[in-house]
Structures are given as C-alpha cells and as structure tokens.
Amino acid sequence: MNGDKRVIEELRESVCRLHAELVRYDLVAWTAGNISGRVPGADLFVIKPSGVSYDDLTPESIVVCDLSGDLVEGSLAPSSDTAAHAYVYRHMPEVNGVVHTHSTYASAWAARGEPIPCVLTAMADEFGGEIPVGPFALIGGDDIGRGIVETLTGHRSRAVLMRNHGVFTIGESPKAAVKAAVMCEDVARTVHVARQLGAPAPIAPDDVDSLYDRYQNVYGQRSHR
Template sequence: MTTVPVQRSENGSHQEQRGAVAALHQELVRYGLVTWTAGNVSERVPGADLFVIKGSGVSYDGLSWEGITVCDLDGEVVDGVRAPSSDTAAHAYVYRHLPEVNGVVHMHSPYATAWSARGEAIPCVLTAMADEFGGPIPVGPFALIGDDSIGQGIVATLAGQRSPAVLMRNHGVFTIGDSARSAVKAAVMCEDVARTVHLSRQLGAPLPIAQADIDSLYERYQNVYGQR
C-alpha cells in the first residue's frame, strides 16, 4: 500500500507574527540554549484559536516566517508547508488549558536539562531566581513525545506555581509567558540559574533564602522593577 503524503498549503496568513517568532529563535541560539534543529518557540494568535510554531527539523540558519506553521488548538495545521514541531501537541495542550499563556518555549539547554535528568527541582537560592521564578523551578513527570502527555505534565506541574519554567524529567525545559518573548526570557533565565546553582553546589551547600524574602523579591521584581 502506498502512503500518500499530506498536502499542506501556504496562504501566507499571520506573516508578521510568524516572522517575529522566527526571529525569537535566534535568541535561543545566541544564549546557547539549543543544538542543531532541536527546540522551538510558539505563540498564540491574538483573537483566534490558533498558534504559530517552528516547523519540525527546520534549521535555525536563515529561519523566516515560512519556517513557522500555523496550527489550531488541537495541533492541526491550518496554514504552512512545513510539518509543525514534534512538540506541537504539548504546546496545543498548554494553550487549551492555560488561557493566560500566549507563548511557549521548549529547549534542551545543558545545565537545566542536567537537572531534569536527575529529576531534581532547582532550589531557589538566588535573588535573581526569586525575582523571575518566585521559588524553585519544579520537575514534571517523564512522558513520551508524540501526543499531549507532555502538555498534561506541564499544566499539572505548574498548577499553583509561580514559576514560568518546568523541567520535564529526562527530557528538557518548557517555559511559558504572556508572549513568546517573555517565554524566551524565562528560558534564558532558567538556564542561567541552573548553571549558577550547579556551580554553587560544587563548592558546598547553597544557602537558602527565607520564604518571606523570596515573596518580597518576587513582588518587587514583578510589579516595581523596570520601566512602567
């Protein structure tokens, strides 16, 4: 029996957003968070039950809007000629179940993924970590790629957490945000603190930060820090 390839069409919808998401992938390269074609950024399309995501196995070199595919919230292709990321079902599950989330990033960055391989949360022992994550970076369950099992683990693990990042056991990192850009920022910060806490543990036991101080730092950073 001959398998007929799925025919995809390109109507060029959402070009501006797809171009912006394509450009954000270069931040993953810039900060050394991805290897070869692994990793992806997605973003919800405003006002529609759609999101855009990097094509599966598409190179970061010269990535343009055409390498980004439009999908519905069931992960089905709506527009584009590239098969979407193998993580599409996970992203779609997050968007279906967390309406406040507008951006998702996945990566296998070295230090954070090393913590995930140990199945160990990253403890909140840095003020920068309290600022961005409001506590430890939690570990989600092991799940195979291909369906929405990973998405289920992400949503369940982040429930009640302030952290925009989760370490999926034996896999890698997923981050969320109110935009793709904020999810990319969380990804950059996650790898940074994973590395620093790892280095600290080589010298001895990191000193804990009191919960009241973590709460204060988080409140200041989220509501006072930066330009308003």
C-alpha cells in the same frame, strides 16, 4: 482560517526572529528546541517546523496550527512538540508563548529529576521560588503538555524541568517565554556551580515573596511592559 492575516504574519515574523535568541544564548543544539506563539483573538498558534535548521528559518516557514495541534497553514510539518504546545494553550488561556529547549545545565537537573532550589535573588525575582520538575512523558502526544499544565498550574515558576527531557517555559508573550528559558539556564548553571563548592544557602520564604513582588511590580520601566 480564522484570525487576522496581518496579525498572523506579524506573529510569524516575531517568532521566527525569537528563535535566534535560543541560538544566541546557547540553549539549543542542531534543530532541537522550538518556540510558539498564540494568535490573538483566534484559536490558533504559530510554531517552528520540525527538523528545520535555525539558519534556514524564515517567517514563511513558521507554520500555523489550531488548538488541536493540526496544521492550518504552511507547507512544512509542525514541530514534534506541537501537541504539547496545543495542550498548554487549551488549558492555560493566560499563556501566549511557549518555549522548549534542551539547554545543558537545566536539562542536567531534569535528568536527575531534581528541582532547582531557590538560592539566588534572580530566581526569586523571575520564578518566585524553585523551578519544579514535571513527570516523564513520551514525545509526540499531549502527555508532555499535560505534565506542564499539571506542574505549573498554581505555581509562580514560568519554567518546568520535564524529567529526563528538558525545559519548557511559558509566558504572557513568546518573548516572555524566551526570557524565562534564558533565565532558567542561567540559574541552573549558577546553582550547579554553587553545589560544587558546598551547600547553597536557601532564601527565606518571606524574602522570596518580597523579591518576587518587587521584581514583578516595581522593577524596570513600567510604561514599557
């Protein structure tokens, strides 16, 4: 197996720990959902094993796969979404983390096949516009990955609602992809509530651009990014 073993072990520990955030923010039920992270400097990634309880996850149970989605290290079968993650890593070299959830409100938009409109400054900040809908695709092959890449390539959103399925998010790190999944569910819920009260007011495109630029390039402690 190529790749620095110390780096891989640290990534397994980090990805294992990040799965607790999916539970903390109520983004997953039972064993559904997963997080993966690309191994720096190697054609490998680590991912949650299939069907394992979040309470039972350990760094050692996180498996290592190559970019074809084949198991390289680990005693458990990889997630059923492994081929989709592998496809994303092969075709989006800037992506180092992928997250999948069936979070309730965002998945409800996916069930309707409807993008989440950009009607909140938090959406403009994080996603730079609407959260788009990707095509319907069956689980197990790389069709889901193909849909993610086709939908998000050239799009500022780091989240996609795969039709009739759920949420996939990407990021420059696994933690960034988890943040996108948390924020996706948060805005999906808020916009749903807003629509119960009436028609949400859209934000002008120029203002969306301005908000996105400020959040991405000015907000926060820059030295820590």
